[in-house]
Structures are given as C-alpha cells and as structure tokens.
Amino acid sequence: MKGPRVVMPVLDKVERRTNFEEVACGYSLEEAQLEASRCLDCKNPRCVPACPVAINIPKFIGELIEGDLDEAYYTIYDANILPSVCGRVCPQEKQCEQACIVGIKGDPVSIGALERFLGDYSLENDVLRETKINENGIKVGIVGSGPAGLANAAEMRRMGYSVDIFEALHDFGGVLKYGIPDFRLPKDIVTTEIDRLRDMGVKFHKNVVIGKSITIDQMMNEEGFQSLFLGSGAGLPSPLGVPGENLSGIYYANEFLTRVNLMKSHKFPESATPVRIGDRVAVVGGGNVAMDAARTAKRLGAKEVFILYRRDMNALPARLEEIHHAIEEDIDFRLLRNPVEFTGENYRLKQVRCEIMELGEEDKSGRRRPMPTNVFETFDLDSCIISIGQRPNPILKESEANLEVDQWGRIVTDNHQTSIPGVFAGGDVVSGAATVILAMGAGKDASIEMDKYIKAKQSE
Amino acid sequence: MYKILKKEILNKDIDLMVVHAPLVAKNALPGHFIILRVDDMGERIPLTIVEIDGENVSIIYQKLGYSTTLLGKLNVGDEIADFVGPLGKAAHIRDVKSVLGIAGGVGAAPLLPQLREYSRLGVKVDLVIGARNKEYLILVDKYKKYCDNIYIATDDGSMGTKGFVTDVLTELYKEKKYDHTIAIGPLVMMKYVVLLNKKYNLSTDVSLNPIMIDGTGMCGNCRVTIDGKTFFACIDGPDFPGEGVNFDELIARQDYYKEEEHICNLRLVKK
Numbered sequence: 001m002k003g004p005r006v007v008m009p010v011l012d013k014v015e016r017r018t019n020f021e022e023v024a025c026g027y028s029l030e031e032a033q034l035e036a037s038r039c040l041d042c043k044n045p046r047c048v049p050a051c052p053v054a055i056n057i058p059k060f061i062g063e064l065i066e067g068d069l070d071e072a073y074y075t076i077y078d079a080n081i082l083p084s085v086c087g088r089v090c091p092q093e094k095q096c097e098q099a100c101i102v103g104i105k106g107d108p109v110s111i112g113a114l115e116r117f118l119g120d121y122s123l124e125n126d127v128l129r130e131t132k133i134n135e136n137g138i139k140v141g142i143v144g145s146g147p148a149g150l151a152n153a154a155e156m157r158r159m160g161y162s163v164d165i166f167e168a169l170h171d172f173g174g175v176l177k178y179g180i181p182d183f184r185l186p187k188d189i190v191t192t193e194i195d196r197l198r199d200m201g202v203k204f205h206k207n208v209v210i211g212k213s214i215t216i217d218q219m220m221n222e223e224g225f226q227s228l229f230l231g232s233g234a235g236l237p238s239p240l241g242v243p244g245e246n247l248s249g250i251y252y253a254n255e256f257l258t259r260v261n262l263m264k265s266h267k268f269p270e271s272a273t274p275v276r277i278g279d280r281v282a283v284v285g286g287g288n289v290a291m292d293a294a295r296t297a298k299r300l301g302a303k304e305v306f307i308l309y310r311r312d313m314n315a316l317p318a319r320l321e322e323i324h325h326a327i328e329e330d331i332d333f334r335l336l337r338n339p340v341e342f343t344g345e346n347y348r349l350k351q352v353r354c355e356i357m358e359l360g361e362e363d364k365s366g367r368r369r370p371m372p373t374n375v376f377e378t379f380d381l382d383s384c385i386i387s388i389g390q391r392p393n394p395i396l397k398e399s400e401a402n403l404e405v406d407q408w409g410r411i412v413t414d415n416h417q418t419s420i421p422g423v424f425a426g427g428d429v430v431s432g433a434a435t436v437i438l439a440m441g442a443g444k445d446a447s448i449e450m451d452k453y454i455k456a457k458q459s460e
Numbered sequence: 461m462y463k464i465l466k467k468e469i470l471n472k473d474i475d476l477m478v479v480h481a482p483l484v485a486k487n488a489l490p491g492h493f494i495i496l497r498v499d500d501m502g503e504r505i506p507l508t509i510v511e512i513d514g515e516n517v518s519i520i521y522q523k524l525g526y527s528t529t530l531l532g533k534l535n536v537g538d539e540i541a542d543f544v545g546p547l548g549k550a551a552h553i554r555d556v557k558s559v560l561g562i563a564g565g566v567g568a569a570p571l572l573p574q575l576r577e578y579s580r581l582g583v584k585v586d587l588v589i590g591a592r593n594k595e596y597l598i599l600v601d602k603y604k605k606y607c608d609n610i611y612i613a614t615d616d617g618s619m620g621t622k623g624f625v626t627d628v629l630t631e632l633y634k635e636k637k638y639d640h641t642i643a644i645g646p647l648v649m650m651k652y653v654v655l656l657n658k659k660y661n662l663s664t665d666v667s668l669n670p671i672m673i674d675g676t677g678m679c680g681n682c683r684v685t686i687d688g689k690t691f692f693a694c695i696d697g698p699d700f701p702g703e704g705v706n707f708d709e710l711i712a713r714q715d716y717y718k719e720e721e722h723i724c725n726l727r728l729v730k731k
C-alpha cells in the first residue's frame with residue numbers, strides 16, 4: 001500500500017483573513033514527486049475518462065517522477081491550455097480524483113495539485129511548447145474570453161485559423177478574472193496564460209459587446225467570419241424574489257465580486273471603485289460563489305460573516321475544500337434558514353427575516369427537500385450578498401431572433417451547433433452555471449465541429 | 461485606447477467630447493449609452509451617446525465627482541482607456557403627434573438625440589429646459605433646430621422663468637396639450653415631473669441613471685423597481701415609462717457611496 005497523500009501547505013488561517021494572498025501554497029518539487037509516486041500507472045487509467053478534457057494523467061505523472069518536467073507540462077498542455085487555473089479550481093474530487101483507483105482504499109492521487117505544480121513550473125520558468133501553425137487564412141470569431149472561449153481559440157488557432165476573440169469587459173478571462181477571487185486564483189496567472197494565447201497569434205479585442213457593437217449577423221455577413229463560437233457565459237444573477245431585495249446594501253454576488261476582483265475595490269481609493277459592506281454581512285446561498293463572497297467579505301474587514309442556506313451542511317453544493325477553508329476563516333454557517341424579507345430604513349438594509357426550514361423527503365436531486373416551518377428568525381445586517389445562481393444574459397438573443405434559447409435563456413445546441421448555421425456555442429451559456437473545465441471541454445469539442453463545418457462548406 | 465478628437469467647454473461644469481470609437485458608432489441609436497474608464501485604475505461610468513458622426517461618438521458630461529472630473533482633465537489628442545457600447549435599449553419612439561421634452565441640467569444631453577428623432581419623424585416638439593442659472597443652460601442652440609417652442613427655467617431667474625421646470629410645466633399645461641412627454645434630469649426632478657404629469661393624465665418617459673458597472677446585465681448594480689418588479693437599467697432600459705418607478709429607492713441606491721465619492725474627490729485636490 002502506498003503512503004498517505006502529501007498535504008499541500010496553506011497560509012495561516014488567522015493571518016490570511018486580512019489579505020488576498022493565495023491560501024493554498026502549492027507543492028515543492030520533492031513534495032510533487034513524492035505525491036506522484038503514489039500513482040499506480042494503471043494500464044486502463046480510470047482517471048483519464050473522468051477528466052472532461054482527457055488529460056493523459058499517468059503519462060504526465062510518469063514524466064514528473066522521471067524529473068522531465070518540460071515533457072510532463074507539454075503532456076498536460078496538449079489537452080488543457082490552462083493547467084495552472086484548472087489545477088487550482090477544478091472540482092477534482094468529483095472528476096479525475098473521484099475515479100482514481102488509489103482512492104478506493106485511501107486518498108486518491110492529488111492529480112489537481114500535480115497539474116497545478118507543472119502549470120506553475122512552466123509559468124515560472126517560461127517553459128513553452130513552440131506551436132507550429134500552418135496558417136489557412138480563414139477567419140473565425142469567438143464571443144467571450146472565459147474558459148470556453150479561450151479553449152476554443154487555442155484549438156482553432158492550432159488548426160491554422162485566424163482567430164479573433166471579442167470580450168465585452170475591459171479585461172479577458174471571464175469569471176476567472178471577475179468572479180473567482182485572488183486568494184484562490186491569483187489574477188496574474190490568468191493574465192500570463194492568456195498572454196500565451198496572444199503569442200500564439202490569437203487576436204484579443206476588449207470592449208466589444210457582440211449583439212450591440214456588432215451583431216452575429218454582421219460578423220457572418222459583413223466581416224467575413226466563416227464560423228463563430230459563442231462562449232458568453234452565464235452572467236445574469238438570479239433574484240431571490242423576496243420583498244426588499246433592491247434596498248441599498250444588498251448585492252448580487254456578481255456585483256460584489258466584480259467590484260473586488262475586476263475593479264480592485266479592495267485597493268480603494270487607489271482604484272476608484274469603492275465597495276461597502278460594513279460589519280455584519282450575510283451571504284445567501286451555499287455554492288462556490290457563496291463561499292467566495294463570504295471569504296472576500298471577511299478579508300474586506302467584516303466582523304461577522306454568515307452564510308444563510310436553506311438546507312443542511314451535507315447538502316452544501318460548494319467544494320469541500322472551500323467549505324473547510326471558510327470554516328477555518330470563521331465564517332458562520334446558519335443553516336436551514338431561508339430569507340423571506342429584507343427590511344430597511346430610508347431604503348438602506350437593516351434586517352433580514354428568515355424562515356426556519358426542516359428537511360423533508362428526498363427531491364429529484366436526491367437531497368432532502370427543505371420544508372417551511374412557519375417559524376421565523378430575524379438578523380441585523382449591514383449588507384447582504386445574494387448568490388443563488390446565474391443565467392445567460394439576454395443580449396445575444398435579443399439581437400438575433402433566430403438564435404434559439406430555452407426557457408432559462410440558455411442557447412440550444414445540437415452537437416455544439418446553434419440554430420444559426422455556422423454559429424456554435426458552449427460553456428455556461430449552453431449548460432447554465434457549471435465549471436471551468438466543462439466550459440473548456442465544450443470549447444474544445446466545438447472546435448472540431450467548427451472545423452468540420454468550414455471544411456464541408458469549402459468543398460461545396 | 462480611444463482618441464479624443466474634439467473637446468468643447470459648454471460651461472464651467474459641462475464639456476462635450478468627440479471620441480473615435482468605430483465599433484460604438486456602428487450600430488448606435490438614440491437612447492443608447494456607453495461605459496468608459498478614464499484610466500487603468502478608473503471606475504466604469506455610463507454616459508449617453510449624444511451624436512454619431514461616422515466613426516466618432518459625442519458625449520457630454522457634467523464634472524460631478526472623481527471620474528467625470530478626471531475625464532475633464534483630458535484634452536484633444538489624449539486617449540481614454542476603455543469605451544464600450546452602444547449599451548442599453550434604444551429609446552422607444554412612440555407613435556404620437558406632439559411631444560414635450562423636459563430637461564434638467566446635464567439631462568439636456570441625453571434628451572437631445574430623442575427629440576431629434578421625434579422631429580425627424582415629423583412630430584411637433586416643444587422643450588422645457590431648466591438649469592441653475594443662465595451659464596448652466598446647455599445645447600439651447602442645437603435644440604432650436606428641432607423644437608417649435610423652448611421654455612426656460614433657471615433657479616435664480618437669470619434667464620426665463622425663475623424656478624424649477626415643474627413651475628414652467630404648471631403654467632404651460634394651462635394653455636397647451638401634448639400627447640406625450642420625456643423627462644431627463646436629476647432623479648428628484650424626474651420624480652416630481654412624473655407626479656405632476658399624472659395629474660394631467662400625461663405619460664412621461666424617463667431615463668434612469670443608477671450606478672452601473674458592466675452594463676451587460678451581469679452585476680445587478682443598476683436594478684430599479686418599477687411597479688414592484690425589478691428591472692436592470694443597463695439591459696432593460698435606461699428609458700422606462702416613469703409612472704411606476706420607485707424613485708426614492710433609486711435615489712438611495714445612487715447615494716450609497718457618497719462617503720467614498722468624497723474620499724475620491726479629496727484625491728483630486730491632491731493631484
């Protein structure tokens with residue numbers, strides 16, 4: 001039997017509450033190789049098909065053990081252009097690591113941490129695979145620079161296409177830049193990974209809202225794009241739908257996180273965008289976004305931060321590691337509480353009234369359904385951050401009547417093809433809020449269909 | 461980067477700028493706005509598109525606080541870091557025979573493209589325009605091209621009626637009838653114009669100016685309550701029928717960062 005998992009060092013749980021430094025510190029080479037040696041190099045590795053982009057995991061682990069770090073990195077990069085990102089934020093425990101054979105009797109191999117180690121190694125040492133591109137001169141356009149768009153761009157570029165990415169915001173990376181906080185994913189990592197795509201010849205255009213600045217129709221029929229990929233994500237926050245939701249002091253998580261991550265409000269006034277949260281902050285929701293919001297609020301100086309969630313601890317959808325870090329940082333979990341009303345004074349938030357819930361029968365998701373008890377509890381608050389989900393924004397649909405979307409505004413696709421010929425889509429805009437690696441997988445798979453479509457059209 | 465091609469000082473507080481922004485100009489319509497960031501550490505602030513000329517976009521801004529003052533420090537040849545648009549829904553141009561525009565302060569800027577559009581369609585257009593004093597009245601000459609009658613109100617009586625636009629309206633409604641009105645100005649002004657117009661059964665479109673960040677429906681900062689329902693001003697607006705708008709809530713939301721704005725302004729003094 002192999003030894004136990006090598007534990008990744010983390011920052012001190014008290015000190016880190018006052019800064020935005022990355023919490024998980026990464027492995028050293030020795031630690032990485034020791035952890036890598038726990039892999040059994042399976043003939044039929046169960047981990048590989050469990051990775052949405054099918055990284056050749058045993059191969060890179062073998063190369064890492066041999067000390068051939070460059071090769072190990074290339075093995076990952078061929079399948080995944082954002083290893084430093086995915087190694088950090090992938091829900092590994094539900095993907096590659098859940099399938100790992102070593103996990104049957106003990107802790108699975110820390111595949112994500114090893115991937116992160118190699119990604120960081122390449123960034124720190126400027127190790128980069130030369131990509132030879134055979135230009136075919138055919139223009140393709142990509143809407144949105146989140147993981148889906150970036151993965152699609154890399155694949156299309158490798159096939160020789162001339163690739164333009166259009167991003168509505170003033171910075172690239174989608175949720176990686178505006179949503180996920182620095183203490184989980186330092187922003188310079190995302191920037192450097194994106195710069196590599198730029199070096200590969202992908203052209204990045206900021207401040208362009210497709211559907212407004214240029215429409216899909218104009219891109220296809222006036223600007224000469226032969227195919228488009230829509231990776232515009234799921235940005236529109238879902239409301240709670242309770243009275244008082246628009247009082248001042250109530251944020252949707254997107255606004256709160258965007259102020260801090262994209263607009264750098266924690267550096268106010270050096271950065272001109274402020275954020276105001278006060279001493280007592282409630283976060284509504286139990287997913288990764290809620291954990292990020294709560295931990296960010298703590299770092300901005302809130303004295304008391306609590307999570308309001310309508311089910312119990314076992315049902316929290318956030319990653320275990322995030323919940324664990326939140327608990328360490330003194331985030332208070334007030335479970336089985338469902339906000340029913342916000343009240344304020346002069347339109348400023350003062351209190352939230354919650355209904356206490358109890359768990360009933362299992363629902364479709366296999367979790368026990370929260371049931372109202374008609375018993376209520378009220379908390380005093382300075383601010384509240386609502387993070388109960390996101391949907392795609394309506395901009396593309398409103399500008400393109402032919403673009404078919406479902407009742408939640410998600411683009412309907414058949415094998416990544418939308419209802420408009422030549423226009424493909426993937427990532428959160430198709431699946432609804434999901435994960436970085438699923439978005440990347442979709443971007444990658446769509447590139448194959450786009451290539452087929454263009455080739456078929458040209459041979460007509 | 462987006463180059464400033466022209467700058468015109470309209471009065472002590474208000475400038476006009478022409479900015480080279482081909483992708484904003486391409487599809488812009490009356491009622492659309494842009495969001496800009498003066499520099500790399502800047503806020504994203506929304507401003508209405510006043511005019512389009514080829515690849516160039518005119519904006520008019522009032523130097524109210526940090527970002528607009530910083531913008532005002534730029535000159536012809538300088539570049540603005542970020543400039544994105546056209547955002548929002550184009551103004552809903554109604555099928556009417558006569559329309560009254562009501563502008564307060566810098567609201568005269570966003571109102572202009574809408575009245576121009578009504579005038580182009582052959583609708584009879586009148587204007588009531590209000591400002592602190594004579595020096596602060598803007599665009600009156602431009603409006604003359606599109607309006608049959610222009611009524612002026614100044615707080616100090618230095619030009620036109622002494623008082624607010626609502627004082628002028630009360631007198632005007634005694635003799636004239638309109639099919640529809642559009643009011644753009646400070647939130648308090650729009651609130652009282654809507655209240656007054658309701659008494660005359662007169663519809664009022666307003667243009668709302670909540671604090672915004674992305675302008676694409678992503679953050680929810682710009683939300684407003686209308687008839688108890690939530691709307692995002694950046695994607696559902698910024699123009700809305702004024703009757704159901706909860707102005708008091710919106711005023712509170714706009715004032716939320718007052719103290720921080722003050723801190724930012726202190727930095728300007730130091731600069």
Ligand SMILES: Cc1cc2nc3c(=O)[nH]c(=O)nc-3n(C[C@H](O)[C@H](O)[C@H](O)COP(=O)(O)OP(=O)(O)OC[C@H]3O[C@@H](n4cnc5c(N)ncnc54)[C@H](O)[C@@H]3O)c2cc1C
Nearest residue numbers: 144146147148168174175179210232233427428434435436
């Ligand atoms: C706070 C937070 C934490 C998360 N944590 C994790 C995690 O730990 N692990 C994980 O796997 N996943 C996590 N996720 C989910 C993950 O980030 C998303 O699933 C992923 O980013 C989706 O990628 P995407 O490319 O589809 O969309 P996005 O990342 O949303 O990117 C879409 C981009 O398109 C742009 N855009 C939108 N409309 C237009 C338009 N009309 N024209 C031009 N550009 C446009 C947007 O501005 C945006 O930049 C988290 C999400 C959030 C919000």
Ligand SMILES: Cc1cc2nc3c(=O)[nH]c(=O)nc-3n(C[C@H](O)[C@H](O)[C@H](O)COP(=O)(O)OP(=O)(O)OC[C@H]3O[C@@H](n4cnc5c(N)ncnc54)[C@H](O)[C@@H]3O)c2cc1C
Nearest residue numbers: 505506507508520521522524525526527528669670698721
């Ligand atoms: C769709 C839209 C179109 C707009 N068009 C124009 C325009 O054409 N010309 C123009 O001058 N302004 C316009 N505004 C308002 C403009 O965005 C604000 O004046 C600007 O953001 C203030 O930034 P600041 O940093 O200079 O001032 P701040 O220091 O942020 O604010 C100074 C004062 O202005 C108030 N304020 C804050 N935000 C706004 C706001 N969004 N609107 C009005 N007052 C605000 C605050 O209460 C504060 O007292 C528009 C706003 C919107 C939403």
Ligand code: SF4
Nearest residue numbers: 051086090095096112
């Ligand atoms: S990308 Fe994610 S799922 Fe794939 S190997 Fe890396 S951590 Fe595992």
Ligand code: SF4
Nearest residue numbers: 039040042047100101
């Ligand atoms: S399943 Fe686990 S042990 Fe087997 S190859 Fe994959 S990582 Fe190694």
Ligand code: FES
Nearest residue numbers: 675677679680694
């Ligand atoms: S400005 Fe962010 S949603 Fe409207």
